[in-house]
Amino acid sequence: MDSAIICPAALGRCSRTSGGMSQYRLYLHHELRYPESVVEEAFAWSKKFYGLKEEDRASAAHPPGSMIYRGYSKLGHEVVQAIEGEKFEGVPDITESYGIGSDENPEQPNVWVEESVLPGFRDFALNFHAECWKASEIILRALALGLGLPSEDSLLKFHSDIENELSYRHYPPISEEKVRNGEVDRLGAHTDFDSFTLLFQDSLGGLTVKHPRTGKWIGAPPIEGAVVMNIGDALERWSNDYLTSTLHRVHLPPLEDSYDMEGKQRMTKPRFSIPYFVTPKGDTVLERLDIPVASGKEQKYKTIDYSELCRQKSEGVFQN
Ligand SMILES: O=C(O)CCC(=O)C(=O)O
Numbered sequence: 001m002d003s004a005i006i007c008p009a010a011l012g013r014c015s016r017t018s019g020g021m022s023q024y025r026l027y028l029h030h031e032l033r034y035p036e037s038v039v040e041e042a043f044a045w046s047k048k049f050y051g052l053k054e055e056d057r058a059s060a061a062h063p064p065g066s067m068i069y070r071g072y073s074k075l076g077h078e079v080v081q082a083i084e085g086e087k088f089e090g091v092p093d094i095t096e097s098y099g100i101g102s103d104e105n106p107e108q109p110n111v112w113v114e115e116s117v118l119p120g121f122r123d124f125a126l127n128f129h130a131e132c133w134k135a136s137e138i139i140l141r142a143l144a145l146g147l148g149l150p151s152e153d154s155l156l157k158f159h160s161d162i163e164n165e166l167s168y169r170h171y172p173p174i175s176e177e178k179v180r181n182g183e184v185d186r187l188g189a190h191t192d193f194d195s196f197t198l199l200f201q202d203s204l205g206g207l208t209v210k211h212p213r214t215g216k217w218i219g220a221p222p223i224e225g226a227v228v229m230n231i232g233d234a235l236e237r238w239s240n241d242y243l244t245s246t247l248h249r250v251h252l253p254p255l256e257d258s259y260d261m262e263g264k265q266r267m268t269k270p271r272f273s274i275p276y277f278v279t280p281k282g283d284t285v286l287e288r289l290d291i292p293v294a295s296g297k298e299q300k301y302k303t304i305d306y307s308e309l310c311r312q313k314s315e316g317v318f319q320n
């Protein structure tokens with residue numbers, strides 16, 4: 001069974017190679033059964049979307065509201081919440097994103113660009129979203145077994161394909177110096193508040209992760225054929241910190257050839273990433289689950305439902 005294969009592999013890799021860090025590498029084709037070219041195609045669509053005229057992108061603008069995760073957020077629209085010592089108030093994140101989900105979710109309606117502007121995008125995006133869900137079902141089953149929950153469906157039951165968001169993210173070129181001296185961020189340090197995120201990234205790098213024990217920021221460089229999986233706040237709460245939510249950010253890429261010169265300034269090359277946020281249903285209760293790794297320990301977080309967590313974490317993020 002898929003989940004029985006992936007589970008020890010995924011959890012084992014985490015604790016063995018990263019000293020307890022809640023970040024995994026999953027291999028797209030053989031572990032997650034992705035059709036080979038679908039991820040490349042997703043990046044090609046993203047490049048087409050960000051190659052459109054600004055007014056065409058703006059025709060699919062993110063609607064007002066702090067708990068809406070669909071539509072196009074232009075530069076400056078989204079600013080990660082400040083975290084003491086990590087992400088400073090008032091530092092802009094130089095990134096833009098286009099969130100899409102299932103067309104069957106009335107609470108989070110999709111905002112599409114006109115078919116004539118980007119013919120074929122909608123069909124592709126819905127199909128890719130569905131592929132991501134298929135992979136996520138395998139992971140949710142595997143995680144349930146790995147955590148010692150009573151059945152493979154113990155986590156899957158809190159999810160469905162309609163809650164999840166696929167976000168086409170773009171980081172335009174930015175001066176290395178400005179990032180280095182803290183004037184701007186690319187994407188400030190944050191944890192995702194979902195169950196977990198499948199994070200597809202291009203070949204340039206820049207994603208860094210804070211090691212929960214050493215406190216050091218370490219690179220999470222792209223690996224061909226693999227996707228990064230970051231644990232989010234919901235799993236952290238269910239597992240009572242056995243799986244910790246990954247603190248991550250997008251900073252400067254480590255490789256020389258990830259930059260271009262503009263006069264005397266070193267500028268980052270444009271970067272693309274596509275996170276798929278696996279999101280519990282809004283009324284899902286987030287409390288310590290009855291699992292061996294968490295039993296006997298006091299519950300660390302107050303019990304709340306997922307929509308309340310979203311409310312807390314989304315406050316002030318979108319500059320409507
Ligand atoms: O672009 C990346 O690699 C990270 C994106 C991310 O962390 C997010 O959208 O939550």
Ligand SMILES: [Fe+2]
Nearest residue numbers: 190191192248
């Ligand atoms: Fe994130």
